[in-house]
Amino acid sequence: MNDQPRRRPAKPHRRPKKDPVRFLAFEALRAVDERDAYANLVLPPLLKKARAKGDFDGRDAALATELVYGTLRRQGTYDAIVAACIDRPLREVDPPVLDVLNMGVHQLLGTRIPTHAAVSASVELARVVLGEGRAKFVNAVLRKVTAHDLDGWVEKVAPPYDEDAEDHLAVVHSHPRWIVSALWDALGGGRAGIEDLLEADNERPEVTLVARPGRSTTEELVKALGEDNSLPGRWSPYAVRMAEGGEPGALEAVRESRAGVQDEGSQLVAAALAAAPVEGRDSRWLDGCAGPGGKAALLAALAAERGATLLAAEKQPHRARLVERALAGNPGPYQVITADGTRPPWLPGTFDRILMDVPCSGLGALRRRPESRWRRRAEDLESFAPLQRGLLREALKAVRVGGVVGYATCSPHLAETRVVVEDVLKGRGGEPVEAEWIDARPLMLGVPALGEGPDIQLWPHLHGTDAMYLALLRRTG
Numbered sequence: 001m002n003d004q005p006r007r008r009p010a011k012p013h014r015r016p017k018k019d020p021v022r023f024l025a026f027e028a029l030r031a032v033d034e035r036d037a038y039a040n041l042v043l044p045p046l047l048k049k050a051r052a053k054g055d056f057d058g059r060d061a062a063l064a065t066e067l068v069y070g071t072l073r074r075q076g077t078y079d080a081i082v083a084a085c086i087d088r089p090l091r092e093v094d095p096p097v098l099d100v101l102n103m104g105v106h107q108l109l110g111t112r113i114p115t116h117a118a119v120s121a122s123v124e125l126a127r128v129v130l131g132e133g134r135a136k137f138v139n140a141v142l143r144k145v146t147a148h149d150l151d152g153w154v155e156k157v158a159p160p161y162d163e164d165a166e167d168h169l170a171v172v173h174s175h176p177r178w179i180v181s182a183l184w185d186a187l188g189g190g191r192a193g194i195e196d197l198l199e200a201d202n203e204r205p206e207v208t209l210v211a212r213p214g215r216s217t218t219e220e221l222v223k224a225l226g227e228d229n230s231l232p233g234r235w236s237p238y239a240v241r242m243a244e245g246g247e248p249g250a251l252e253a254v255r256e257s258r259a260g261v262q263d264e265g266s267q268l269v270a271a272a273l274a275a276a277p278v279e280g281r282d283s284r285w286l287d288g289c290a291g292p293g294g295k296a297a298l299l300a301a302l303a304a305e306r307g308a309t310l311l312a313a314e315k316q317p318h319r320a321r322l323v324e325r326a327l328a329g330n331p332g333p334y335q336v337i338t339a340d341g342t343r344p345p346w347l348p349g350t351f352d353r354i355l356m357d358v359p360c361s362g363l364g365a366l367r368r369r370p371e372s373r374w375r376r377r378a379e380d381l382e383s384f385a386p387l388q389r390g391l392l393r394e395a396l397k398a399v400r401v402g403g404v405v406g407y408a409t410c411s412p413h414l415a416e417t418r419v420v421v422e423d424v425l426k427g428r429g430g431e432p433v434e435a436e437w438i439d440a441r442p443l444m445l446g447v448p449a450l451g452e453g454p455d456i457q458l459w460p461h462l463h464g465t466d467a468m469y470l471a472l473l474r475r476t477g
Helices: 020-034 039-053 058-073 075-084 095-109 115-129 132-145 150-157 165-173 177-187 191-201 218-225 264-275 294-305 317-327 380-398 418-425
Strands: 207-211 239-242 259-261 284-287 309-314 334-338 351-357 399-409 435-438 469-475
Touching: 020 039, 020 058, 020 095, 020 115, 039 058, 058 075, 058 095, 075 095, 075 132, 075 150, 075 165, 095 115, 095 132, 115 132, 150 165, 165 177, 165 191, 177 191, 207 218, 207 264, 207 294, 218 239, 259 294, 264 294, 264 351, 264 399, 264 469, 284 294, 294 309, 294 317, 294 334, 294 351, 309 317, 317 334, 351 380, 380 399, 380 418, 418 469
Parallel strands: 284 309, 284 351, 309 334, 351 399
Antiparallel strands: 207 239, 207 259, 399 469, 435 469
16 A cells, blocks of 8 residues: 555646737837837837737727836836835846836736736736746735835835935936936926926827818818817817827828827927018028928928928938928928038028927927936936037028027927027027027917916926927027
8 A cells, every 4th residue: 555645736837828918018118128119109010010910909909008108107116116025136137027027016006907917917928928937026026016005105115205305206206316306497496396297297198180271170180080089279279189099190181191190389389480570571481400290391381371481401311201291292382301400501591480499308208208218318418419509500590680590399408498599699609699589478379387488488287288498589680
Protein backbone atom coordinates (compact mmCIF):
# COMPACT_ATOMS: atom_id res chain seq x y z
CA MET A 1 0.00 0.00 0.00
CA ASN A 2 1.38 3.37 -0.93
CA ASP A 3 1.21 5.81 1.99
CA GLN A 4 2.57 8.75 0.01
CA PRO A 5 0.15 11.70 -0.15
CA ARG A 6 -1.43 12.21 -3.47
CA ARG A 7 -0.19 15.14 -5.48
CA ARG A 8 -2.72 17.49 -6.93
CA PRO A 9 -2.68 17.38 -10.70
CA ALA A 10 -0.91 20.37 -12.18
CA LYS A 11 -3.14 23.08 -13.50
CA PRO A 12 -3.22 23.01 -17.26
CA HIS A 13 -1.27 25.85 -18.82
CA ARG A 14 -3.65 28.60 -19.82
CA ARG A 15 -2.67 30.88 -22.62
CA PRO A 16 -3.32 34.50 -21.70
CA LYS A 17 -6.32 36.00 -23.38
CA LYS A 18 -5.65 39.06 -25.48
CA ASP A 19 -8.02 41.95 -24.74
CA PRO A 20 -8.04 43.99 -27.98
CA VAL A 21 -9.02 47.26 -26.25
CA ARG A 22 -6.29 47.23 -23.62
CA PHE A 23 -3.72 45.79 -26.01
CA LEU A 24 -4.36 48.64 -28.45
CA ALA A 25 -4.11 51.21 -25.63
CA PHE A 26 -0.80 49.65 -24.57
CA GLU A 27 0.48 49.83 -28.16
CA ALA A 28 -0.34 53.52 -28.29
CA LEU A 29 1.39 54.22 -24.97
CA ARG A 30 4.52 52.39 -26.11
CA ALA A 31 4.60 54.38 -29.35
CA VAL A 32 4.39 57.61 -27.36
CA ASP A 33 7.28 56.51 -25.15
CA GLU A 34 9.54 54.75 -27.62
CA ARG A 35 9.12 56.90 -30.73
CA ASP A 36 8.28 60.27 -29.15
CA ALA A 37 4.99 60.00 -31.02
CA TYR A 38 1.90 61.99 -30.14
CA ALA A 39 -1.19 60.12 -29.03
CA ASN A 40 -3.48 62.22 -31.21
CA LEU A 41 -1.50 61.04 -34.26
CA VAL A 42 -0.89 57.43 -33.19
CA LEU A 43 -4.32 56.49 -31.86
CA PRO A 44 -6.63 57.25 -34.83
CA PRO A 45 -4.92 54.84 -37.29
CA LEU A 46 -4.81 52.11 -34.63
CA LEU A 47 -8.54 52.56 -34.01
CA LYS A 48 -9.27 52.60 -37.73
CA LYS A 49 -7.37 49.34 -38.23
CA ALA A 50 -9.17 47.69 -35.30
CA ARG A 51 -12.56 48.72 -36.67
CA ALA A 52 -11.65 47.36 -40.09
CA LYS A 53 -10.79 43.98 -38.53
CA GLY A 54 -14.12 43.94 -36.73
CA ASP A 55 -12.50 43.98 -33.28
CA PHE A 56 -13.97 47.29 -32.15
CA ASP A 57 -17.27 49.06 -31.82
CA GLY A 58 -17.87 52.64 -30.68
CA ARG A 59 -17.76 51.78 -26.97
CA ASP A 60 -14.46 49.92 -27.39
CA ALA A 61 -12.92 52.89 -29.18
CA ALA A 62 -14.12 55.24 -26.45
CA LEU A 63 -12.60 53.03 -23.73
CA ALA A 64 -9.27 52.71 -25.55
CA THR A 65 -9.16 56.49 -26.02
CA GLU A 66 -9.91 57.07 -22.34
CA LEU A 67 -7.23 54.60 -21.24
CA VAL A 68 -4.57 56.26 -23.40
CA TYR A 69 -5.34 59.89 -22.67
CA GLY A 70 -6.28 59.34 -19.04
CA THR A 71 -3.03 57.49 -18.36
CA LEU A 72 -0.94 60.18 -20.08
CA ARG A 73 -2.70 63.08 -18.38
CA ARG A 74 -2.40 61.61 -14.88
CA GLN A 75 1.02 60.03 -15.36
CA GLY A 76 2.72 62.20 -12.73
CA THR A 77 0.15 61.38 -10.06
CA TYR A 78 0.11 57.68 -10.96
CA ASP A 79 3.93 57.51 -10.94
CA ALA A 80 3.91 58.84 -7.38
CA ILE A 81 1.31 56.26 -6.34
CA VAL A 82 3.16 53.36 -7.96
CA ALA A 83 6.41 54.55 -6.34
CA ALA A 84 4.72 54.31 -2.94
CA CYS A 85 3.71 50.69 -3.64
CA ILE A 86 7.09 49.26 -4.70
CA ASP A 87 10.38 48.63 -2.92
CA ARG A 88 12.68 50.04 -5.59
CA PRO A 89 13.18 53.44 -7.26
CA LEU A 90 10.63 54.08 -9.98
CA ARG A 91 13.40 54.58 -12.55
CA GLU A 92 14.32 50.90 -12.14
CA VAL A 93 10.89 49.77 -13.37
CA ASP A 94 11.02 48.99 -17.09
CA PRO A 95 8.92 51.47 -19.12
CA PRO A 96 6.57 48.79 -20.59
CA VAL A 97 5.84 47.53 -17.07
CA LEU A 98 5.18 51.08 -15.90
CA ASP A 99 2.78 51.63 -18.80
CA VAL A 100 0.75 48.57 -17.80
CA LEU A 101 0.81 49.64 -14.15
CA ASN A 102 -0.23 53.24 -14.82
CA MET A 103 -2.99 52.11 -17.14
CA GLY A 104 -4.17 49.78 -14.38
CA VAL A 105 -4.01 52.57 -11.80
CA HIS A 106 -6.08 54.76 -14.10
CA GLN A 107 -8.74 52.07 -14.36
CA LEU A 108 -8.79 51.71 -10.57
CA LEU A 109 -8.69 55.39 -9.59
CA GLY A 110 -9.80 57.34 -12.64
CA THR A 111 -12.70 55.34 -14.12
CA ARG A 112 -15.82 53.52 -12.99
CA ILE A 113 -14.46 50.11 -13.96
CA PRO A 114 -15.04 47.73 -11.01
CA THR A 115 -11.95 47.02 -8.93
CA HIS A 116 -11.77 43.29 -9.65
CA ALA A 117 -12.21 43.86 -13.37
CA ALA A 118 -9.52 46.56 -13.47
CA VAL A 119 -6.99 44.37 -11.67
CA SER A 120 -7.74 41.16 -13.57
CA ALA A 121 -7.74 42.88 -16.96
CA SER A 122 -4.42 44.58 -16.21
CA VAL A 123 -2.81 41.35 -15.03
CA GLU A 124 -4.07 39.55 -18.12
CA LEU A 125 -2.60 42.29 -20.31
CA ALA A 126 0.70 41.92 -18.45
CA ARG A 127 0.69 38.18 -19.19
CA VAL A 128 0.26 38.91 -22.90
CA VAL A 129 2.82 41.71 -23.28
CA LEU A 130 5.24 41.19 -20.38
CA GLY A 131 5.18 37.51 -19.39
CA GLU A 132 4.06 35.58 -16.33
CA GLY A 133 6.76 36.81 -13.95
CA ARG A 134 6.11 40.48 -14.50
CA ALA A 135 2.37 39.86 -14.44
CA LYS A 136 2.75 38.71 -10.82
CA PHE A 137 4.54 41.97 -10.03
CA VAL A 138 1.74 43.97 -11.69
CA ASN A 139 -0.84 42.00 -9.69
CA ALA A 140 0.95 42.68 -6.38
CA VAL A 141 1.30 46.41 -7.03
CA LEU A 142 -2.28 46.96 -8.19
CA ARG A 143 -3.66 45.10 -5.18
CA LYS A 144 -1.80 47.58 -2.99
CA VAL A 145 -3.28 50.44 -5.02
CA THR A 146 -6.80 49.22 -4.21
CA ALA A 147 -6.24 50.17 -0.56
CA HIS A 148 -7.24 53.81 -1.22
CA ASP A 149 -9.24 55.90 -3.65
CA LEU A 150 -7.59 58.70 -5.61
CA ASP A 151 -8.14 61.34 -2.94
CA GLY A 152 -6.74 59.02 -0.29
CA TRP A 153 -3.62 58.32 -2.34
CA VAL A 154 -3.06 61.98 -3.17
CA GLU A 155 -3.19 62.81 0.52
CA LYS A 156 -0.51 60.19 1.13
CA VAL A 157 1.91 60.95 -1.73
CA ALA A 158 1.64 64.73 -2.26
CA PRO A 159 3.57 67.03 0.10
CA PRO A 160 1.36 69.46 2.04
CA TYR A 161 0.56 72.66 0.17
CA ASP A 162 1.85 74.82 3.03
CA GLU A 163 5.25 73.11 2.93
CA ASP A 164 5.81 73.06 -0.85
CA ALA A 165 2.99 74.58 -2.88
CA GLU A 166 4.49 73.90 -6.32
CA ASP A 167 5.38 70.27 -5.60
CA HIS A 168 1.94 69.71 -4.06
CA LEU A 169 0.24 71.05 -7.18
CA ALA A 170 2.60 69.07 -9.42
CA VAL A 171 1.61 65.75 -7.82
CA VAL A 172 -2.09 66.52 -7.34
CA HIS A 173 -2.60 67.85 -10.88
CA SER A 174 0.01 65.75 -12.67
CA HIS A 175 2.27 68.44 -14.16
CA PRO A 176 6.06 68.71 -13.89
CA ARG A 177 7.04 71.16 -11.20
CA TRP A 178 8.76 73.56 -13.63
CA ILE A 179 5.58 73.82 -15.71
CA VAL A 180 3.51 74.52 -12.60
CA SER A 181 5.93 77.33 -11.72
CA ALA A 182 5.93 78.79 -15.25
CA LEU A 183 2.15 78.70 -15.62
CA TRP A 184 1.69 80.26 -12.20
CA ASP A 185 4.04 83.12 -13.10
CA ALA A 186 2.17 83.72 -16.37
CA LEU A 187 -1.25 83.54 -14.77
CA GLY A 188 -0.53 85.46 -11.59
CA GLY A 189 -2.96 85.42 -8.70
CA GLY A 190 -3.43 82.91 -5.92
CA ARG A 191 -4.04 79.20 -5.50
CA ALA A 192 -7.56 79.01 -6.95
CA GLY A 193 -6.59 80.25 -10.41
CA ILE A 194 -3.61 77.96 -10.89
CA GLU A 195 -5.55 74.94 -9.64
CA ASP A 196 -8.37 75.72 -12.08
CA LEU A 197 -5.86 76.00 -14.93
CA LEU A 198 -4.04 72.76 -14.09
CA GLU A 199 -7.33 70.90 -13.75
CA ALA A 200 -8.50 72.28 -17.12
CA ASP A 201 -5.31 70.86 -18.66
CA ASN A 202 -6.46 67.43 -17.50
CA GLU A 203 -9.91 67.63 -19.09
CA ARG A 204 -10.64 66.24 -22.53
CA PRO A 205 -11.11 69.18 -24.93
CA GLU A 206 -14.14 69.41 -27.14
CA VAL A 207 -13.79 68.93 -30.87
CA THR A 208 -14.37 72.36 -32.42
CA LEU A 209 -15.06 72.94 -36.10
CA VAL A 210 -14.55 76.09 -38.12
CA ALA A 211 -16.86 77.10 -40.97
CA ARG A 212 -14.58 78.95 -43.37
CA PRO A 213 -16.33 82.14 -44.54
CA GLY A 214 -17.60 82.09 -48.09
CA ARG A 215 -17.12 78.34 -48.26
CA SER A 216 -19.26 76.96 -45.46
CA THR A 217 -21.55 78.20 -42.69
CA THR A 218 -22.15 77.24 -39.09
CA GLU A 219 -25.74 76.41 -40.11
CA GLU A 220 -24.44 73.83 -42.59
CA LEU A 221 -22.27 72.22 -39.93
CA VAL A 222 -25.08 72.14 -37.37
CA LYS A 223 -27.38 70.51 -39.91
CA ALA A 224 -24.74 67.90 -40.80
CA LEU A 225 -23.98 67.10 -37.16
CA GLY A 226 -27.56 67.19 -35.93
CA GLU A 227 -28.80 69.38 -33.12
CA ASP A 228 -27.99 66.75 -30.48
CA ASN A 229 -24.31 66.77 -31.46
CA SER A 230 -23.74 70.46 -32.04
CA LEU A 231 -23.20 73.49 -29.85
CA PRO A 232 -22.45 77.04 -30.94
CA GLY A 233 -18.96 78.38 -30.46
CA ARG A 234 -18.39 80.26 -27.25
CA TRP A 235 -16.68 83.23 -28.87
CA SER A 236 -15.88 82.72 -32.55
CA PRO A 237 -18.67 83.38 -35.08
CA TYR A 238 -17.19 80.60 -37.24
CA ALA A 239 -17.14 77.87 -34.56
CA VAL A 240 -19.37 74.86 -33.95
CA ARG A 241 -18.58 72.46 -31.11
CA MET A 242 -19.25 68.74 -31.36
CA ALA A 243 -21.22 67.98 -28.21
CA GLU A 244 -20.89 64.20 -28.36
CA GLY A 245 -17.68 63.83 -30.33
CA GLY A 246 -17.50 61.68 -33.44
CA GLU A 247 -15.42 61.70 -36.61
CA PRO A 248 -15.12 65.20 -38.13
CA GLY A 249 -13.74 63.73 -41.36
CA ALA A 250 -17.11 62.14 -42.03
CA LEU A 251 -18.59 65.58 -42.71
CA GLU A 252 -18.74 66.61 -46.36
CA ALA A 253 -17.65 70.18 -45.63
CA VAL A 254 -14.55 68.93 -43.78
CA ARG A 255 -13.65 66.45 -46.53
CA GLU A 256 -13.86 69.28 -49.07
CA SER A 257 -11.76 71.65 -46.88
CA ARG A 258 -14.66 74.11 -46.72
CA ALA A 259 -14.59 73.54 -42.96
CA GLY A 260 -12.01 72.10 -40.62
CA VAL A 261 -11.10 71.16 -37.08
CA GLN A 262 -9.69 74.21 -35.30
CA ASP A 263 -9.55 75.25 -31.66
CA GLU A 264 -11.59 78.34 -30.97
CA GLY A 265 -8.54 80.19 -29.64
CA SER A 266 -6.79 79.65 -32.96
CA GLN A 267 -9.85 80.99 -34.78
CA LEU A 268 -9.91 84.08 -32.57
CA VAL A 269 -6.25 84.86 -33.25
CA ALA A 270 -6.70 84.70 -37.04
CA ALA A 271 -9.92 86.73 -36.92
CA ALA A 272 -8.35 89.40 -34.69
CA LEU A 273 -5.45 89.88 -37.11
CA ALA A 274 -7.91 90.17 -39.99
CA ALA A 275 -9.94 92.78 -38.07
CA ALA A 276 -7.01 94.95 -36.95
CA PRO A 277 -7.10 98.42 -38.52
CA VAL A 278 -4.44 99.13 -41.15
CA GLU A 279 -3.65 102.42 -42.82
CA GLY A 280 -4.17 102.52 -46.58
CA ARG A 281 -3.80 99.47 -48.81
CA ASP A 282 -5.07 96.09 -47.58
CA SER A 283 -4.48 93.59 -50.37
CA ARG A 284 -1.42 91.49 -49.46
CA TRP A 285 -1.50 89.15 -46.49
CA LEU A 286 1.14 86.71 -45.23
CA ASP A 287 0.98 83.71 -42.92
CA GLY A 288 4.69 83.28 -42.24
CA CYS A 289 4.55 80.00 -40.26
CA ALA A 290 1.52 78.48 -41.91
CA GLY A 291 1.74 74.77 -41.10
CA PRO A 292 -0.36 72.76 -40.62
CA GLY A 293 -2.81 75.22 -42.19
CA GLY A 294 -5.74 75.92 -39.89
CA LYS A 295 -5.13 79.64 -39.42
CA ALA A 296 -3.98 80.00 -43.04
CA ALA A 297 -7.25 78.52 -44.31
CA LEU A 298 -9.32 80.90 -42.19
CA LEU A 299 -7.17 83.88 -43.20
CA ALA A 300 -7.42 82.90 -46.88
CA ALA A 301 -11.21 82.81 -46.64
CA LEU A 302 -11.34 86.19 -44.88
CA ALA A 303 -8.89 87.68 -47.39
CA ALA A 304 -10.96 86.40 -50.33
CA GLU A 305 -14.02 88.23 -49.00
CA ARG A 306 -12.08 91.52 -49.30
CA GLY A 307 -10.34 90.78 -52.56
CA ALA A 308 -6.98 90.34 -50.83
CA THR A 309 -4.32 87.72 -51.58
CA LEU A 310 -2.77 85.37 -48.99
CA LEU A 311 0.76 84.02 -49.22
CA ALA A 312 1.17 81.01 -46.91
CA ALA A 313 4.81 80.15 -46.18
CA GLU A 314 6.00 77.08 -44.30
CA LYS A 315 9.59 75.95 -43.77
CA GLN A 316 8.94 72.19 -43.57
CA PRO A 317 7.90 70.64 -46.92
CA HIS A 318 5.59 68.04 -45.39
CA ARG A 319 3.79 70.75 -43.40
CA ALA A 320 3.57 72.92 -46.52
CA ARG A 321 1.69 70.06 -48.17
CA LEU A 322 -0.77 70.08 -45.25
CA VAL A 323 -1.28 73.80 -45.84
CA GLU A 324 -2.00 73.17 -49.52
CA ARG A 325 -4.58 70.58 -48.54
CA ALA A 326 -6.25 72.97 -46.07
CA LEU A 327 -6.45 75.77 -48.65
CA ALA A 328 -7.57 73.57 -51.54
CA GLY A 329 -10.59 75.07 -53.27
CA ASN A 330 -10.33 78.49 -51.64
CA PRO A 331 -12.19 80.88 -53.97
CA GLY A 332 -9.76 83.76 -53.61
CA PRO A 333 -6.19 84.04 -54.86
CA TYR A 334 -3.59 82.44 -52.64
CA GLN A 335 -0.17 80.82 -52.87
CA VAL A 336 1.61 78.24 -50.72
CA ILE A 337 5.40 78.19 -50.71
CA THR A 338 8.13 76.39 -48.79
CA ALA A 339 10.21 79.15 -47.21
CA ASP A 340 12.06 80.01 -44.00
CA GLY A 341 10.62 83.13 -42.38
CA THR A 342 14.01 84.01 -40.88
CA ARG A 343 15.54 84.09 -44.40
CA PRO A 344 12.55 85.30 -46.40
CA PRO A 345 12.38 85.33 -50.19
CA TRP A 346 10.08 88.39 -50.18
CA LEU A 347 11.18 92.02 -50.16
CA PRO A 348 10.86 94.33 -47.13
CA GLY A 349 7.61 96.26 -46.86
CA THR A 350 5.70 93.83 -49.09
CA PHE A 351 2.69 92.97 -46.94
CA ASP A 352 -0.22 94.75 -45.27
CA ARG A 353 -1.00 92.04 -42.70
CA ILE A 354 1.28 89.32 -41.37
CA LEU A 355 0.62 86.49 -38.96
CA MET A 356 3.64 84.86 -37.30
CA ASP A 357 2.39 81.92 -35.27
CA VAL A 358 5.86 80.90 -34.15
CA PRO A 359 7.18 77.45 -33.12
CA CYS A 360 7.07 77.13 -29.33
CA SER A 361 6.99 74.76 -26.37
CA GLY A 362 3.28 74.02 -26.88
CA LEU A 363 2.50 74.53 -23.18
CA GLY A 364 -0.80 76.09 -24.21
CA ALA A 365 -2.10 72.81 -25.66
CA LEU A 366 -1.33 70.37 -22.84
CA ARG A 367 -4.94 69.18 -22.74
CA ARG A 368 -4.64 68.10 -26.39
CA ARG A 369 -1.12 66.70 -26.17
CA PRO A 370 -0.76 65.59 -22.54
CA GLU A 371 2.42 63.64 -23.27
CA SER A 372 4.25 66.85 -24.18
CA ARG A 373 4.30 67.93 -20.53
CA TRP A 374 6.55 64.95 -19.74
CA ARG A 375 8.64 65.43 -22.87
CA ARG A 376 9.44 69.12 -22.58
CA ARG A 377 12.23 70.51 -20.37
CA ALA A 378 12.71 74.06 -19.11
CA GLU A 379 15.90 74.36 -21.15
CA ASP A 380 13.91 73.72 -24.35
CA LEU A 381 12.69 77.29 -24.22
CA GLU A 382 16.23 78.53 -24.79
CA SER A 383 16.33 76.76 -28.16
CA PHE A 384 13.08 78.42 -29.28
CA ALA A 385 14.08 81.94 -28.19
CA PRO A 386 16.38 82.94 -31.10
CA LEU A 387 13.93 81.54 -33.67
CA GLN A 388 10.94 83.37 -32.17
CA ARG A 389 12.78 86.70 -32.07
CA GLY A 390 14.17 86.19 -35.57
CA LEU A 391 10.75 85.46 -37.03
CA LEU A 392 9.18 88.51 -35.39
CA ARG A 393 12.01 90.82 -36.53
CA GLU A 394 11.70 89.63 -40.12
CA ALA A 395 7.91 89.99 -40.00
CA LEU A 396 8.23 93.60 -38.89
CA LYS A 397 10.61 94.23 -41.80
CA ALA A 398 8.27 92.50 -44.25
CA VAL A 399 5.20 94.56 -43.34
CA ARG A 400 4.85 98.04 -44.81
CA VAL A 401 4.60 101.18 -42.68
CA GLY A 402 1.03 101.33 -41.36
CA GLY A 403 0.60 97.57 -41.72
CA VAL A 404 0.05 95.10 -38.88
CA VAL A 405 1.93 92.07 -37.59
CA GLY A 406 0.33 89.50 -35.32
CA TYR A 407 2.80 87.58 -33.13
CA ALA A 408 1.08 84.44 -31.88
CA THR A 409 2.15 81.37 -29.96
CA CYS A 410 0.40 78.42 -28.34
CA SER A 411 2.14 78.99 -25.04
CA PRO A 412 1.46 81.23 -22.06
CA HIS A 413 5.09 81.09 -20.90
CA LEU A 414 6.31 84.66 -20.45
CA ALA A 415 9.64 83.81 -22.09
CA GLU A 416 7.76 82.95 -25.29
CA THR A 417 5.18 85.72 -25.24
CA ARG A 418 5.54 89.29 -23.96
CA VAL A 419 9.27 89.03 -23.28
CA VAL A 420 9.90 88.16 -26.95
CA VAL A 421 7.86 91.12 -28.19
CA GLU A 422 9.46 93.58 -25.78
CA ASP A 423 12.97 92.38 -26.63
CA VAL A 424 12.36 92.85 -30.36
CA LEU A 425 10.76 96.28 -29.99
CA LYS A 426 13.60 97.49 -27.76
CA GLY A 427 16.30 96.11 -30.03
CA ARG A 428 17.72 93.59 -27.57
CA GLY A 429 19.89 91.24 -29.62
CA GLY A 430 19.25 93.15 -32.86
CA GLU A 431 18.29 96.44 -34.40
CA PRO A 432 15.38 98.27 -32.71
CA VAL A 433 12.15 98.24 -34.69
CA GLU A 434 9.85 101.22 -35.15
CA ALA A 435 6.49 99.75 -34.23
CA GLU A 436 3.71 100.30 -31.71
CA TRP A 437 1.40 98.02 -29.80
CA ILE A 438 -2.23 97.79 -30.88
CA ASP A 439 -4.75 96.98 -28.18
CA ALA A 440 -5.99 93.56 -29.34
CA ARG A 441 -8.77 93.23 -26.77
CA PRO A 442 -11.48 95.15 -28.69
CA LEU A 443 -10.88 92.82 -31.63
CA MET A 444 -12.17 89.86 -29.61
CA LEU A 445 -15.67 91.14 -28.97
CA GLY A 446 -17.51 89.45 -26.14
CA VAL A 447 -14.51 87.49 -24.87
CA PRO A 448 -14.09 88.17 -21.14
CA ALA A 449 -11.04 88.17 -18.86
CA LEU A 450 -8.52 89.38 -21.45
CA GLY A 451 -6.32 91.12 -18.92
CA GLU A 452 -4.81 94.60 -18.98
CA GLY A 453 -3.70 94.48 -22.60
CA PRO A 454 -2.58 95.53 -25.07
CA ASP A 455 -1.73 91.90 -25.81
CA ILE A 456 -4.03 88.93 -25.15
CA GLN A 457 -3.58 85.66 -23.32
CA LEU A 458 -6.36 83.10 -23.64
CA TRP A 459 -6.71 80.32 -21.04
CA PRO A 460 -8.33 76.85 -20.99
CA HIS A 461 -10.03 77.42 -17.63
CA LEU A 462 -11.30 80.91 -18.45
CA HIS A 463 -12.14 80.64 -22.15
CA GLY A 464 -12.36 76.93 -22.92
CA THR A 465 -9.61 77.36 -25.54
CA ASP A 466 -5.97 76.48 -25.85
CA ALA A 467 -3.72 79.01 -24.10
CA MET A 468 -3.09 81.11 -27.21
CA TYR A 469 -1.15 84.36 -26.99
CA LEU A 470 -1.51 87.28 -29.43
CA ALA A 471 0.34 90.59 -29.72
CA LEU A 472 -0.62 93.01 -32.52
CA LEU A 473 2.01 95.50 -33.69
CA ARG A 474 1.73 98.34 -36.24
CA ARG A 475 4.89 99.34 -38.06
CA THR A 476 5.46 103.08 -37.70
CA GLY A 477 8.70 103.66 -39.59
